[in-house]
Amino acid sequence: MSEASVFEQIRYEEPAEGVARIMLARADIRNAQNKQMLYEMDRALNVAMHDDAVKVVIIGADGPHFSSGHHLKDRSRIGDYGPPIMGVGGYRRPGQEGHMAMEQEIFIGFCWRWRNMPKPTIAQVQGKAIAGGLMLVWPFDLIVAAEDAQFSDPVIAFGVNGHEYFVHAWEVGHRKAKEMLFTGDAISAQEGKELGMVNHVVPNAELTDFTLDLARKIAKQPPFGLKLAKLAVNQSLDAQGMYNAIHSAFGLHHLGHANSRILYEMGVDPTGAEKIEKEAREQIASGKAARKEAAGKG
Ligand code: ZN
Numbered sequence: 140m141s142e143a144s145v146f147e148q149i150r151y152e153e154p155a156e157g158v159a160r161i162m163l164a165r166a167d168i169r170n171a172q173n174k175q176m177l178y179e180m181d182r183a184l185n186v187a188m189h190d191d192a193v194k195v196v197i198i199g200a201d202g203p204h205f206s207s208g209h210h211l212k213d214r215s216r217i218g219d220y221g222p223p224i225m226g227v228g229g230y231r232r233p234g235q236e237g238h239m240a241m242e243q244e245i246f247i248g249f250c251w252r253w254r255n256m257p258k259p260t261i262a263q264v265q266g267k268a269i270a271g272g273l274m275l276v277w278p279f280d281l282i283v284a285a286e287d288a289q290f291s292d293p294v295i296a297f298g299v300n301g302h303e304y305f306v307h308a309w310e311v312g313h314r315k316a317k318e319m320l321f322t323g324d325a326i327s328a329q330e331g332k333e334l335g336m337v338n339h340v341v342p343n344a345e346l347t348d349f350t351l352d353l354a355r356k357i358a359k360q361p362p363f364g365l366k367l368a369k370l371a372v373n374q375s376l377d378a379q380g381m382y383n384a385i386h387s388a389f390g391l392h393h394l395g396h397a398n399s400r401i402l403y404e405m406g407v408d409p410t411g412a413e414k415i416e417k418e419a420r421e422q423i424a425s426g427k428a429a430r431k432e433a434a435g436k437g
Contacts, residue, residue, distance in 0.1 A: 166202025293323030
Protein backbone atom coordinates (compact mmCIF):
# COMPACT_ATOMS: atom_id res chain seq x y z
CA MET A 140 0.00 0.00 0.00
CA SER A 141 2.07 2.87 -1.33
CA GLU A 142 0.23 5.62 0.57
CA ALA A 143 0.79 3.98 3.98
CA SER A 144 3.84 6.12 4.67
CA VAL A 145 1.81 9.33 4.45
CA PHE A 146 -0.46 8.39 7.37
CA GLU A 147 0.49 9.70 10.81
CA GLN A 148 -2.71 9.35 12.84
CA ILE A 149 -3.79 5.94 11.52
CA ARG A 150 -2.26 2.77 10.05
CA TYR A 151 -3.43 1.02 6.91
CA GLU A 152 -2.94 -2.74 7.09
CA GLU A 153 -3.74 -5.75 4.93
CA PRO A 154 -4.01 -8.54 7.51
CA ALA A 155 -5.55 -11.18 5.22
CA GLU A 156 -6.46 -11.75 1.60
CA GLY A 157 -9.33 -9.46 0.65
CA VAL A 158 -9.26 -7.60 3.99
CA ALA A 159 -7.97 -4.08 4.72
CA ARG A 160 -7.72 -2.79 8.27
CA ILE A 161 -7.54 0.86 9.29
CA MET A 162 -6.29 1.39 12.84
CA LEU A 163 -6.58 4.62 14.79
CA ALA A 164 -3.00 4.99 15.98
CA ARG A 165 -3.10 7.76 18.57
CA ALA A 166 -3.48 5.74 21.77
CA ASP A 167 -1.42 8.47 23.49
CA ILE A 168 -4.43 10.81 23.24
CA ARG A 169 -7.06 8.01 23.48
CA ASN A 170 -7.54 8.34 19.71
CA ALA A 171 -9.17 11.74 20.05
CA GLN A 172 -10.09 12.85 16.57
CA ASN A 173 -8.27 15.79 15.18
CA LYS A 174 -8.91 16.94 11.64
CA GLN A 175 -5.79 15.22 10.40
CA MET A 176 -7.08 11.85 11.66
CA LEU A 177 -10.45 12.32 9.97
CA TYR A 178 -8.87 13.28 6.63
CA GLU A 179 -6.49 10.32 6.89
CA MET A 180 -9.43 8.02 7.64
CA ASP A 181 -11.29 9.37 4.63
CA ARG A 182 -8.26 8.87 2.40
CA ALA A 183 -7.61 5.36 3.71
CA LEU A 184 -11.22 4.35 3.10
CA ASN A 185 -10.86 5.67 -0.45
CA VAL A 186 -7.75 3.55 -0.95
CA ALA A 187 -9.63 0.47 0.26
CA MET A 188 -12.67 1.21 -1.92
CA HIS A 189 -10.56 1.75 -5.04
CA ASP A 190 -8.47 -1.39 -4.55
CA ASP A 191 -10.36 -4.24 -6.22
CA ALA A 192 -8.38 -6.77 -4.16
CA VAL A 193 -9.98 -5.41 -0.97
CA LYS A 194 -13.44 -6.79 -0.26
CA VAL A 195 -13.98 -5.93 3.42
CA VAL A 196 -12.60 -3.15 5.63
CA ILE A 197 -12.07 -3.32 9.41
CA ILE A 198 -11.84 -0.13 11.45
CA GLY A 199 -10.06 -0.59 14.79
CA ALA A 200 -8.06 1.34 17.34
CA ASP A 201 -4.80 1.01 19.25
CA GLY A 202 -4.73 1.21 23.04
CA PRO A 203 -7.30 0.58 25.76
CA HIS A 204 -9.93 2.96 24.35
CA PHE A 205 -11.41 3.17 20.86
CA SER A 206 -11.87 6.95 20.84
CA SER A 207 -12.55 9.73 23.32
CA GLY A 208 -14.28 11.85 20.66
CA HIS A 209 -13.39 15.16 19.08
CA HIS A 210 -9.98 16.55 19.96
CA LEU A 211 -11.25 19.71 21.66
CA LYS A 212 -7.85 21.43 21.50
CA ASP A 213 -7.36 20.85 17.75
CA ARG A 214 -6.78 24.30 16.27
CA SER A 215 -6.09 23.12 12.71
CA ARG A 216 -8.39 24.27 9.94
CA ILE A 217 -10.18 22.74 7.00
CA GLY A 218 -7.69 22.68 4.14
CA ASP A 219 -4.65 22.00 6.33
CA TYR A 220 -4.66 18.31 5.35
CA GLY A 221 -5.62 18.46 1.72
CA PRO A 222 -8.52 19.90 -0.21
CA PRO A 223 -12.02 19.70 1.32
CA ILE A 224 -13.98 16.65 0.18
CA MET A 225 -17.66 17.54 0.51
CA GLY A 226 -17.77 20.79 -1.47
CA VAL A 227 -19.39 22.84 1.30
CA GLY A 228 -17.25 26.00 1.30
CA GLY A 229 -17.31 28.93 3.74
CA TYR A 230 -15.18 27.16 6.38
CA ARG A 231 -13.53 30.39 7.53
CA ARG A 232 -16.61 32.58 7.54
CA PRO A 233 -17.38 34.31 10.87
CA GLY A 234 -20.33 33.59 13.13
CA GLN A 235 -22.07 30.22 13.10
CA GLU A 236 -21.60 29.97 9.35
CA GLY A 237 -17.97 28.79 9.37
CA HIS A 238 -18.56 26.41 12.29
CA MET A 239 -21.52 24.80 10.54
CA ALA A 240 -19.56 24.48 7.28
CA MET A 241 -16.68 22.76 9.13
CA GLU A 242 -19.06 20.24 10.74
CA GLN A 243 -20.88 19.68 7.43
CA GLU A 244 -17.54 18.74 5.92
CA ILE A 245 -15.79 16.53 8.48
CA PHE A 246 -18.61 15.23 10.67
CA ILE A 247 -21.96 14.79 9.04
CA GLY A 248 -20.44 14.88 5.52
CA PHE A 249 -17.74 12.28 6.16
CA CYS A 250 -20.02 10.02 8.21
CA TRP A 251 -22.68 9.88 5.51
CA ARG A 252 -20.04 9.37 2.82
CA TRP A 253 -18.45 6.50 4.77
CA ARG A 254 -21.83 4.96 5.51
CA ASN A 255 -22.53 4.82 1.78
CA MET A 256 -19.21 3.38 0.65
CA PRO A 257 -19.94 0.19 -1.30
CA LYS A 258 -17.83 -2.43 0.49
CA PRO A 259 -18.72 -4.01 3.84
CA THR A 260 -17.08 -2.31 6.81
CA ILE A 261 -16.66 -3.66 10.35
CA ALA A 262 -15.88 -1.56 13.43
CA GLN A 263 -14.01 -3.42 16.20
CA VAL A 264 -14.40 -1.55 19.46
CA GLN A 265 -12.70 -1.87 22.84
CA GLY A 266 -12.93 0.47 25.81
CA LYS A 267 -14.71 3.75 25.41
CA ALA A 268 -16.25 5.25 22.31
CA ILE A 269 -17.43 8.66 23.45
CA ALA A 270 -19.52 11.20 21.51
CA GLY A 271 -17.51 11.93 18.33
CA GLY A 272 -15.94 8.49 18.85
CA LEU A 273 -19.29 7.04 17.81
CA MET A 274 -18.81 8.76 14.45
CA LEU A 275 -16.03 6.26 13.76
CA VAL A 276 -18.32 3.35 14.71
CA TRP A 277 -21.91 4.00 13.65
CA PRO A 278 -21.30 4.79 9.96
CA PHE A 279 -19.89 1.29 9.50
CA ASP A 280 -21.87 -1.84 8.73
CA LEU A 281 -21.11 -4.28 11.54
CA ILE A 282 -19.89 -3.76 15.09
CA VAL A 283 -17.82 -6.27 17.04
CA ALA A 284 -17.39 -5.15 20.64
CA ALA A 285 -14.92 -6.29 23.27
CA GLU A 286 -16.50 -7.09 26.63
CA ASP A 287 -15.31 -3.80 28.10
CA ALA A 288 -16.63 -1.61 25.26
CA GLN A 289 -18.81 1.34 26.26
CA PHE A 290 -20.72 3.66 23.97
CA SER A 291 -21.80 7.08 25.19
CA ASP A 292 -22.77 10.53 24.01
CA PRO A 293 -22.71 12.90 27.02
CA VAL A 294 -22.73 16.15 25.01
CA ILE A 295 -26.05 17.49 26.27
CA ALA A 296 -23.72 18.96 28.91
CA PHE A 297 -22.29 21.11 26.10
CA GLY A 298 -25.76 22.47 25.32
CA VAL A 299 -26.36 20.48 22.11
CA ASN A 300 -28.70 17.59 21.30
CA GLY A 301 -26.02 14.95 20.69
CA HIS A 302 -23.02 14.44 18.45
CA GLU A 303 -23.34 15.55 14.86
CA TYR A 304 -24.15 12.23 13.13
CA PHE A 305 -27.53 11.87 14.80
CA VAL A 306 -28.57 8.27 14.16
CA HIS A 307 -29.09 7.39 17.81
CA ALA A 308 -32.72 6.31 17.45
CA TRP A 309 -31.79 3.94 14.60
CA GLU A 310 -28.82 2.53 16.47
CA VAL A 311 -30.33 1.83 19.89
CA GLY A 312 -34.08 2.49 19.51
CA HIS A 313 -35.85 5.70 20.39
CA ARG A 314 -36.32 5.09 24.14
CA LYS A 315 -32.73 4.09 24.81
CA ALA A 316 -31.58 6.95 22.57
CA LYS A 317 -33.40 9.40 24.82
CA GLU A 318 -32.01 7.79 27.97
CA MET A 319 -28.40 7.74 26.75
CA LEU A 320 -28.70 11.41 25.76
CA PHE A 321 -30.64 12.59 28.82
CA THR A 322 -28.28 10.88 31.31
CA GLY A 323 -25.01 10.84 29.37
CA ASP A 324 -24.56 7.27 30.64
CA ALA A 325 -22.74 4.67 28.56
CA ILE A 326 -24.30 1.62 26.93
CA SER A 327 -22.26 -1.51 27.60
CA ALA A 328 -21.22 -3.98 24.91
CA GLN A 329 -23.75 -6.56 26.13
CA GLU A 330 -26.55 -4.00 26.31
CA GLY A 331 -25.59 -2.81 22.83
CA LYS A 332 -25.97 -6.38 21.58
CA GLU A 333 -29.38 -6.74 23.19
CA LEU A 334 -30.46 -3.48 21.54
CA GLY A 335 -29.29 -4.68 18.11
CA MET A 336 -26.50 -2.10 17.81
CA VAL A 337 -23.66 -4.59 18.38
CA ASN A 338 -23.33 -7.75 16.30
CA HIS A 339 -21.00 -9.68 18.61
CA VAL A 340 -19.47 -9.31 22.06
CA VAL A 341 -16.16 -11.11 22.56
CA PRO A 342 -13.43 -11.20 25.23
CA ASN A 343 -10.92 -8.37 24.73
CA ALA A 344 -8.12 -10.80 23.96
CA GLU A 345 -10.14 -12.25 21.07
CA LEU A 346 -11.36 -8.99 19.51
CA THR A 347 -8.77 -8.79 16.73
CA ASP A 348 -8.91 -12.46 15.70
CA PHE A 349 -12.70 -12.71 15.90
CA THR A 350 -13.17 -9.61 13.75
CA LEU A 351 -10.62 -10.80 11.23
CA ASP A 352 -12.33 -14.21 10.97
CA LEU A 353 -15.66 -12.48 10.37
CA ALA A 354 -14.05 -10.29 7.68
CA ARG A 355 -12.45 -13.35 6.02
CA LYS A 356 -15.82 -15.10 5.91
CA ILE A 357 -17.46 -12.07 4.25
CA ALA A 358 -14.50 -11.68 1.86
CA LYS A 359 -15.33 -15.10 0.37
CA GLN A 360 -18.61 -13.71 -1.01
CA PRO A 361 -18.82 -12.16 -4.48
CA PRO A 362 -18.20 -8.40 -4.20
CA PHE A 363 -21.14 -7.34 -6.35
CA GLY A 364 -23.55 -9.33 -4.18
CA LEU A 365 -22.07 -7.68 -1.09
CA LYS A 366 -22.43 -4.25 -2.66
CA LEU A 367 -26.05 -4.89 -3.63
CA ALA A 368 -26.95 -6.23 -0.18
CA LYS A 369 -25.39 -3.20 1.50
CA LEU A 370 -27.21 -0.82 -0.83
CA ALA A 371 -30.50 -2.64 -0.23
CA VAL A 372 -30.27 -2.43 3.56
CA ASN A 373 -29.12 1.21 3.45
CA GLN A 374 -31.97 2.07 1.13
CA SER A 375 -34.43 0.44 3.56
CA LEU A 376 -33.20 2.91 6.19
CA ASP A 377 -33.29 5.75 3.66
CA ALA A 378 -36.91 4.87 2.89
CA GLN A 379 -37.64 5.44 6.59
CA GLY A 380 -36.24 8.96 6.28
CA MET A 381 -32.80 8.43 7.83
CA TYR A 382 -31.04 11.08 5.72
CA ASN A 383 -33.65 13.75 6.38
CA ALA A 384 -33.77 12.97 10.10
CA ILE A 385 -29.98 13.29 10.41
CA HIS A 386 -30.03 16.67 8.70
CA SER A 387 -32.97 17.90 10.75
CA ALA A 388 -31.11 16.99 13.96
CA PHE A 389 -27.98 18.70 12.57
CA GLY A 390 -29.98 21.94 12.34
CA LEU A 391 -30.95 21.59 16.01
CA HIS A 392 -27.32 20.84 16.86
CA HIS A 393 -26.30 24.17 15.34
CA LEU A 394 -29.11 25.98 17.13
CA GLY A 395 -27.45 24.66 20.31
CA HIS A 396 -23.98 25.81 19.20
CA ALA A 397 -25.37 29.24 18.18
CA ASN A 398 -27.16 29.62 21.52
CA SER A 399 -23.89 28.94 23.37
CA ARG A 400 -22.15 31.47 21.12
CA ILE A 401 -24.65 34.13 22.27
CA LEU A 402 -24.55 33.12 25.94
CA TYR A 403 -20.87 32.25 26.39
CA GLU A 404 -19.12 33.61 23.28
CA MET A 405 -18.03 30.06 22.42
CA GLY A 406 -19.73 27.18 20.61
CA VAL A 407 -20.37 25.05 23.70
CA ASP A 408 -21.39 25.59 27.32
CA PRO A 409 -18.02 25.86 29.14
CA THR A 410 -19.37 24.28 32.35
CA GLY A 411 -20.32 21.20 30.30
CA ALA A 412 -16.85 21.02 28.80
CA GLU A 413 -15.35 21.13 32.30
CA LYS A 414 -17.77 18.45 33.53
CA ILE A 415 -17.02 16.08 30.65
CA GLU A 416 -13.25 16.57 30.93
CA LYS A 417 -13.38 15.97 34.70
CA GLU A 418 -15.38 12.76 34.24
CA ALA A 419 -12.97 11.57 31.54
CA ARG A 420 -9.98 12.21 33.81
CA GLU A 421 -11.63 10.30 36.67
CA GLN A 422 -12.53 7.38 34.39
CA ILE A 423 -9.00 7.16 33.05
CA ALA A 424 -7.56 7.31 36.57
CA SER A 425 -9.90 4.53 37.75
CA GLY A 426 -9.10 2.48 34.63
CA LYS A 427 -5.37 2.86 35.28
CA ALA A 428 -5.84 1.84 38.92
CA ALA A 429 -7.88 -1.22 37.89
CA ARG A 430 -5.27 -2.27 35.32
CA LYS A 431 -2.48 -1.80 37.87
CA GLU A 432 -4.41 -3.94 40.35
CA ALA A 433 -5.05 -6.61 37.68
CA ALA A 434 -1.36 -6.57 36.69
CA GLY A 435 -0.41 -6.93 40.37
CA LYS A 436 -2.71 -9.95 40.73
CA GLY A 437 -1.33 -11.47 37.51
ZN1 ZN B 1 -20.95 20.35 16.76
